Each structure stands twice: as C-alpha cells, then as structure tokens.
Amino acid sequence: MISVTPPVIEHILQKAIDGQRLTPEEGVQLLQSHDLTAIGAAADAVTRRLHPEPFRTYNIDRNINYSNVCAAVCDFCAFYRPVEHPEAYVLTKEVLFEKIQETVDLGGDQILLQGGLHPKLPLEWYEDLLRSMKEKFPQVNIHGFSPPELYHFHKISKLPLKTVLERLKAAGLGSLPGGGGEILVDRVRKLITRGKVLTDGWLEVNEAWHELGGRSTCTMMFGHVETLEERIEHLDRLRQLQDKTKGFTAFICWTHQAPGHAPWFGKDAEEGRKGGVDMSQIPEVGAFEYLKTQAVARLYLDNIPNIQSSWVTQGEKVGQMALMFGANDMGSLMIEENVVAQAGTVFHLSLDTIRRCISDAGYIPRQRNVYYEYIDEYPPTNAAPRPRPLPGLPVLATGSCGTGGGCSTN
Template sequence: MSELQEILDRAADGGRISPEEALELYTKAPLHALGRAADAARRRRFGDTAHIATYLIDRNINYTNVCVTACKFCAFYRPPKHEEGWVRDLDDILRRCGEAVELGATQIMLQGGHHPEFGVEYYEQVFSAIKREYPQLTLHSLGASEVEHMAKVSGVSIEEAIRRIKAAGLDSFAGAGAEILVERPRKQIAPLKESGERWLEIMETAHRLGVESTATFMMGTGETNAERIEHMRMIRDVQDRTGGFRAFIPWTYQPENNHLKGRTQASVLEYLRLVAVARLFFDNIAHLQGSWLTVGKEVGQLTLHFGADDLGSVMLEENVVSAAGARHRSNRLELIHLIRKAGRVPAQRDTLYNHLVVHDDPANDPVDDRVVSHFSSTAIERGIAHPELRIVVAEAHSGGA
C-alpha cells in the first residue's frame, strides 16, 4: 500500500492526520481517491443520517458599509466620510427581519463594516430590538473582528463585550473576518485587521462564554498550499480545546471591484481538493459546508461528493461577496433539486444543524417561489433584487440608529 493510500485510509476511518500529511494529500493524492476518502469520512461521521444533506434559509443584513479596516479583497466597504457610505436605521433592519420571517428564514446574519462610532452599545440596541420583535430568529452574526473593534470603541474587554451582546440576544458568531489566519498572507490582504492568533483568541473566549461559532477560510488571495493547511491547523488546535466551532466553511475570493483585482485566485479543482482535505483533517468539527455562492451551483453540488454535508443557505440578501463579483443565484427548490440530484435527501436545517424539514418525497416539496437568493443590490448599478422583498440601498446617515 502506498504511503498516500495509508494516510487516506486512516483519515477515512476517523484517525487524525498531521498537517504535513494533509499537505501531502492536498498536493499529491489522486482526485478521485481523495474524494472517496472524504466521502467515507463523512458517511462514518453521520451514520444513520449520512444520506441527508442540508440547507438553511437566512438573510444577511449589512448594517453599514463604513469601515476603517480597508481590506484589499473587499469591494463592499467605504471609508468614513465617503459620499457612498451609509448606515441602515433600526426600522430598516427590523423590516428586513420581518420579511425574512415571512419567507421562512430561521436565521439572521448581521454583518457590516467597522464603523468608527459603533461600540458595544450599538450592537446591544440592535440585537435586543430584533429579539424583542422576532424572538424566533436566531442571531448568528458578527465575528471576532467586529468584537475586537466594538471593544476598542467602547473601551471594554473582549470578555465584557461578548457577555453584553450575548445578553442582548446574540446566539452565535459567524466565522467572519477569518479570511486566512496565517500571518504572511493575512498582513498582505488585511494589514489593519487583528492577527490570526488574536482572531482565534477571541473565538476561544466566546466559546468559553457559551457562544459557539463557525470557522471560515477565504482561499485564493495569494497564499501557498502550506499556508492553506496551516490555516486549518490553527483552527483545529483551538477546536481541540473548546469544541466551539460547529462548522468549517471554505470559500473562494471573488476578484471584482477590489484592490487585489483577481491577480490571484483559486481554481475549482483547488477548491474541491481543499474541501476533501478539510473533511479528512477536521476530525473534531462536525459540519463542512460547500459554497455554491462563490464557486457556482454545479461545483457546490460536487462538494457533496467531496465530504461536504451542507450547501449553506438560500440567502434572501447578501451584499458583501456579491459586491466582489459573485453572481450565483438560487432558490429553495433549486437547492433541494441540486442536493437530490447528488444522490442525497435534502433537509432544511436550523443554525445548530437540527433538521427542520426532511424532503424525502419530491411530491411534497415546497412551492413558494419567493424564497430566492439575489445579487447584491449594491453590486449592480441601480440593481435591485426580487421586487417582492423591496430590498433597497439605505440612504446615507451620519451616525447609527
């Protein structure tokens, strides 16, 4: 038996592989053998429910595009005092939450720029208002970068900031701001952001305080293969201590309207190989999500054969990634169809990956054609999503709600 096959078999059986072995698999393992091993690891992990692949209905609400961090890959942000900067008022945010509930969303992801005036108090106000109006919505929002920023603005510790926004209604953190955690490439694309070690430290604090999260990876900004594996190693080490990452979500950098301008990108094959290696490497993270939004629906479907158990969400609104060029739209029925055509039974899930509706009979599939994802309304000139959602770009404001 070859050395590569031995590593594949061990990982498929649930054994731990080292970062060095993961790099060997990522760069040298035959594609089909890599996919088979990852799929075996997935089936082993999920057992009686391995025939199911999940999706989510949620809405990303961006509360401001004003940001002091100026990441080179971002096409969404505007610096403070820029004429195209805006802040959504609280009524606008609540209206969007109401529309999401009407369309069956179970989760809201609030994300935005690092506004120079937004401290912990701003987020307390927004979260408590949403929970008061829509207690059924899960607030899976923000990330370590926003926590670092709000704590600085308010002059409080990371721990106090997390405790306060949790008390106000935050249910879990998104993996936002991870990008790549390794120092060299992180400094190149986001020199003003906190270090990868600091990002993980904040997540570890959150996990200790009872706030779980996801972990993400934006690949294709000029990092090496070894740095891709190192990013996952850093996450796995924290997960060994906390168990607080419920999912790993890799996605690909989008090249439009930003300073990097697509000089570096990740190919479809690189992406699929990374998904498979992630399933084999993360013996301590339950879920792995394929990103149809950035790589397209057909590749998203393929990830279900490379270790992924989830296809992410029918995003009723998404402005950040699509502002950088992601143009893939979908709807609930199409995601259900993609999952079924991949040989799996589709199921709608909640934030904690509980199955809400299992679509085991096509005759009973939902027929609400309003549950549709859309292009960014800010990415296309005068662009608008589907009219029934009445999604518009908020008017500019000088301060927060």
C-alpha cells in the same frame, strides 16, 4: 492513461478514513497531490461515517449588512466604504425590520448580521440594535458579528473581550459567523489587510465566546498569497481550538476572486493600501482547487462535525459537487448577499434548486438551524432519493469559481 494513486497518498487517505488524525505534513502532501478523485472519495467516506443518515441539510437566512463603513483596509474587499464616503450607510431599524420580516415570511429562522469596523458606533448602539431585534422577532436567531468586528468592539469600548461578548449575548446575540478568517497566518494577514485583527485575536474571540457556552462557525478564504503549508497551518489552528472548546459547528471554505473594481476611495484609502497586495492581479483558482481543498479540510478537521458547501461563490454545479467532496450541508438560501456580489461573483439559487441539488446527489434535503438540528417536517414528500453515487468513480468538474469577500459566510 490510467492514473494510479501513489502509495503514500493512499496511506494518508486510508488513515483518515479509519478515523486517525492527520499530521500537518500529511495535510500538505494531500494539497500537493493532483489525485482529486481519490481525495474526494476519501472525504466522502469520512462524511458518510460522520453523517450516515440519508439527509443533507440547508438553512434559510438572510445576510444583512447593517453598515458598509469600515476602518480596515482589505485588498480583496470591494464592499467597504470609508466613513465619510457618499455611499457609506448605516441601516435604520425600520429597514432592518423589513428585511427580517421578509426572511421570516419565507420560512427563515435566522439572520446573518454583519458590517464593517465602524469607527464611530459605540457598543451601546449594538446592544440597542440586538435588543430591538429580539423584542420584535424573538424566534429569529441572530448569527451576528464576525470575529474582527467583535475584536473591534472590544478595542473601541476599552472593555475586556469577555465583557463585550457577555453584554452582546445578554442583548440577544445568538451565535457567531466565521467571517474575516481569510488565512489564519499573520504573514498572510499582514499582506492583504491593514487595521484588522491578526490570527491570535480572531481565535481569542471564538475561544471567549465558546467559554460562554456560545457556538460559531469557522471559515477559510484561499487561493491568493498563501502557500499550501499556510492553508494547513490555518486548518491546524482551527483544529487545536476545537480540541479545547468544541465550539465550532461547521467549517466553510471558498476561493478568492480578484475584484475587478475594488473601490480604493480617496487619498486616505490609497495611503492605507500602501504596502498591500494588488489582488486583482492574482490568478483565480478554479473548481479543481476548491473541491480538493474542501476535501482535504474534511479529512484534516476530524473534530469539526459539519462542512458547508459554498455555492454562493462556486455556483450551482460545483456547489452540488461539494456534497461528494466532504460537505454535508448546502448552506443557506441566502436571501440577500452584498459582500461577495460587490466583488463580481453573483450566484442565486432558489429554495427549490437547493433542494433539487441535494436530491440529485442522492440525499433527502432537510432544513436545519444554526446548531444543525432539523426544523422541518419529515417526510416532506413521498419521493424517494436517487441512489447515492459510488465513492471512487471519476468526477468531471466544470466551471470556475471564486469570491473576493471575506465576511459573507455563515
């Protein structure tokens, strides 16, 4: 049976291809559609218009979780530990420096520094940490502290958010990751988290950082308790802020994976979880929904220049296919990853594999920095890229994908 794209979907897709802005209603219609091929082809066309160069990018960094202590309770998180738990930790500087040195030795220029909402560490502790890192590794960008962490620093220090960000920037903070976004709709956030910043606060952190001249990424974790309308509301809030600040460099989305062994430790944690959602019982969405949602995000987020594939959560094949569904970046080598791994999703790709995924998709792999500037030599080899796949051809997706962690992206 031949599937024909409905005229209303064709109209919406052509509108996006032509560079016109989609409405929220049109975004929802695309998410409701099952025409993955047409939506993917349109997203690919938009990506080629925004990035006509024959390159697709990746970066080399390491996700260092300086602590797993967190005062918040997130129903999807298998990584956090209460402050007094025997498995709770805060890394020493010596261990941190070893991890950074290993990253530099592998050609990395950045670390992704994140933890939980530690209830006892003062702002001065983070400033000292940043200064010592920049003193020892001045060439390394610190892509650090998710918006929930930064809002937490603001609350515990009782200082204005702008002051907190100014002090951390002066100490060496280079850019902000987009972790902890989940779904930027308060109904959803209140269902799946307690003690964590709500939508306006997450956006406020990014707006304040952008006003200081900083750059950040933005994310979405979907496929749990949100509706399709709420996915679009999330994208719309990001698009509105980007219109105002132009501070987001990239968008990354990934699917939720039910953590089969989420650690609800002790009476206090169980009390904190009351009123929440048992996300281990929510069916996981697979590659079809991931690729469609990423493609719709590319069509909807007309003012965010880059879309990053999430191979860390989707695996090699689906991560590669994301390059045909709106992504222009394969993301990070991710030398170390802890949050997603704790949820049971563990994919590891070598640098050669990441470069091969890009080459096999018909592009030339290039290493970039956090600002999406090329930092490698070109041409690296005499090998010509394979012909690019033509848009509009059927694509067969295999595999399932997902993650439970909300804070492990860059």
